[in-house]
Amino acid sequence: MSGERVADWTKGAPAIVYQSCGACGGVQYFHRAFCAACGAPDPRGQRASGKGVVYAVSLVCRAATPETKAHVPYNILLIDCTEGFRMMAHGEKDLAIGDEVAARFETFAGRLVPYFVRVA
């Protein structure tokens, strides 16, 4: 067994965690007990560097819950992370596709979420 799950932002810890497969080398972002590419059990949880490139952006101006409405507008991003997985996150409002970014963490609707800023 690969041991205990490494805590990440979905569990309230200021970290981005992905899994890598010892059998096929595949990486995945959504946590599973197996590798979705080859089915091998117990892919290893690893902390990501938090570095990546912006793949897509959408500035949310109309939110659906009282908690999220308090934050509009907020920028939702898809980030291609250096380690080879893609993740959804928040980030600076002026980010553009192709920008190199690094992760921080901010509070959104009462929870810790990854927030990407441009690296100079």
Added chain:
Amino acid sequence: MSFITGVGLTPYGRHDGSSSLDLMSRAAQAAIDDAGLKRAEIDGILCGYSTVSPHIMLATVFAEHFGVRPAYAHAVQVGGATGLAMTMLAHQLVEAGVVRHVLVVAGENRLTGQSRDASIQALAQVGHPDYEVPLGPTIPAYYGLVASRYMHEYGVTEEDLAEFAVLMRAHACTHPGAQFHEPITVADVMASKPVALPLKLLDCCPVSDGGAAFVVSRERTGAAGVKVRGCAQAHTHQHVTAAPALSELGAEIAIARAKEASRLAISDVRYAAVYDSFSVTLAMLLEDLGLAGRGEAAARVRAGWFGRGGEMPLNTHGGLLSYGHCGVGGAMAHLVETHLQMTGRAGNRQVRDASIALLHGDGGVLSSHVSMFLEQVR
């Protein structure tokens, strides 16, 4: 072989006081009447889901309410692709000899049965519960992400996307059942309230009440014949975070399989009915299906290509964007309109030739795809 033997459609918009079952029943009765059948002749029921009135056995709830005792019945859930997925299954059920007449039905009081916030929130749950939903995305945001990437890769502008909303509105203006009848311009779309940029309010389909139904039969029941020529699906992912590259999306896979199944080419198609939850959805799907070159769909709209009198009439009822979107029934209106066109009953919207139609549905965030070819037989 299978035929679409009858269709039924309510107006979309507000139906104050109507439940999902009421709207399903109205559309179902219209479709059965259109097929010239009696209720008792319906031996199969496929239905969609209702976000307003969720139920683990909606097909039998409906069957009991409607007063039929089918030999085969269950619900199907593939998001926006549900209508065509049910049609594909109905086609296969009658072809396999399981049943003779399948009623495919959906309806929902999504506009008046719950608040707009509740609808937006319910639909956002298609996102990943741990890795996406806590970030506060909405369905427009999922598609806004896709739109930003599509615009980036193919040099498409927000004005280009607006053309699709303008076209669907122009078509809706000619259909009395459509939710919206005021013409709009590209400038109106550009000036509409930002929702999830680059998407603005008029780039987004509305929330509607409505119902749609059709009957799929082994033999035709009247003189008009609309045959299911071939269909196919593709499912590449659920969440936008896990979506493949734009050039590897499921629409291209589904259409390739459907062309093979039907032995047809895009050059054979005379009428198109394509899912249009957002302006960008329609633009991307038209290109993925081969109805326009990459990044060129908007230019074809401007040239009148997809108008009623154009080379490839498209969603002549106004689509989800302007006829309206009541959930599963939303995209079923596309098939109802196609049937009316193929049987010469579209009145002031009638196109010259709808002998071969291509229909395409998309569920999730370009996650699930169904492509289908219908053929007019005499």
